[in-house]
Amino acid sequence: MTNKLDSKDRSEGDREKSRAYQGEFWPGILAYAVVLVGVLVWGELDGDSPWRFLWAVLPVIPALWIVRAVLRHVRRIDDYQRLLLLQALGGGFAVAMIASVTLAFLEIAGLSVPGVGWIIYGAGMLGWIISGAVVGRR
Amino acid sequence: MKNHLRTLREDRGWTQGALADRLGVSRQTVNALETGRYDPALPLAFRIARLFGQPIESIFTPPEEQDVREV
Numbered sequence: 001m002t003n004k005l006d007s008k009d010r011s012e013g014d015r016e017k018s019r020a021y022q023g024e025f026w027p028g029i030l031a032y033a034v035v036l037v038g039v040l041v042w043g044e045l046d047g048d049s050p051w052r053f054l055w056a057v058l059p060v061i062p063a064l065w066i067v068r069a070v071l072r073h074v075r076r077i078d079d080y081q082r083l084l085l086l087q088a089l090g091g092g093f094a095v096a097m098i099a100s101v102t103l104a105f106l107e108i109a110g111l112s113v114p115g116v117g118w119i120i121y122g123a124g125m126l127g128w129i130i131s132g133a134v135v136g137r138r
Numbered sequence: 139m140k141n142h143l144r145t146l147r148e149d150r151g152w153t154q155g156a157l158a159d160r161l162g163v164s165r166q167t168v169n170a171l172e173t174g175r176y177d178p179a180l181p182l183a184f185r186i187a188r189l190f191g192q193p194i195e196s197i198f199t200p201p202e203e204q205d206v207r208e209v
Contacts, residue, residue, distance in 0.1 A: 005148055011155035011165045080167040080176045136166075138175065 017076045024069035031062035084135045091131025096124030141198045144172040146190050161185050 010018070036059050039045070043055030074082060100120045103113055113119065147157045147168075154168045161168070163182065170176035171186075177198075178186065187194045 005151065005153050007153045007155065009153070009155055009165070011158040013159045013162065014155070014164050014166075017164075078163040078167050079179050079182065080170055081164055083176075 017073070020076065021069065021073040024072060025066065028062055028066035028069050031065060032059060035059050035062050084132075087135045088128055088132035091134075092124045092126075092128025095127025095131075096120055099123035139177045139198050139200050140174060141171065143168075143186065143197065146192075146197065147172075160189055 039055050039058055043052060043058075045052050045056055074085065077085070103116050103119060106113060107116075143157075147154070152160075154172070155165045158165045158168045161182065162185070167176065171178060183194050183198065187197060190197065
């Protein structure tokens with residue numbers, strides 16, 4: 001009896017919120033991937049056309065959809081989950097900031113690091129994921 | 139803050155998920171409440187009290203060192 005009551009299964013409410021989030025998040029990711037492929041194939045970002053700048057910012061549109069999905073998810077979850085999310089985001093932000101300051105100092109010291117923006121993005125995302133896993137286990 | 143949420147829940151034969159649905163929170167939140175890792179905000183504390191038909195102070199007990207002293 002006690003074992004059954006100790007079940008770690010998600011509640012129906014959890015499943016409902018998760019379904020709503022997935023239903024909004026994944027179309028955004030799919031659209032982002034499609035736009036990204038379009039930009040890489042037809043954008044000619046390393047060309048001379050002035051349109052390349054427009055191509056370069058095009059992925060922002062589906063990215064905004066993803067941001068909307070995340071914000072709507074944040075409004076759905078409860079206070080404790082919001083606290084965990086905030087801690088995870090804080091971890092990701094700290095990692096991104098440390099990475100950006102470190103890379104900036106390396107640049108001042110004369111080391112040219114290609115794709116700095118991507119490194120900072122990757123570090124921040126990784127920091128977010130790892131922090132999320134750590135705070136979720138507590 | 140200590141509480142006897144787990145006992146109250148088990149007395150009614152509810153899983154953490156079932157209690158979570160009744161309170162409108164996640165199962166993870168119920169688990170954090172029961173293990174004392176999370177103290178609920180007042181609206182949730184009132185929902186818990188109403189659900190179990192008990193006053194908040196009979197469900198949640200603050201640690202003695204955190205008791206409010208008279209000024």
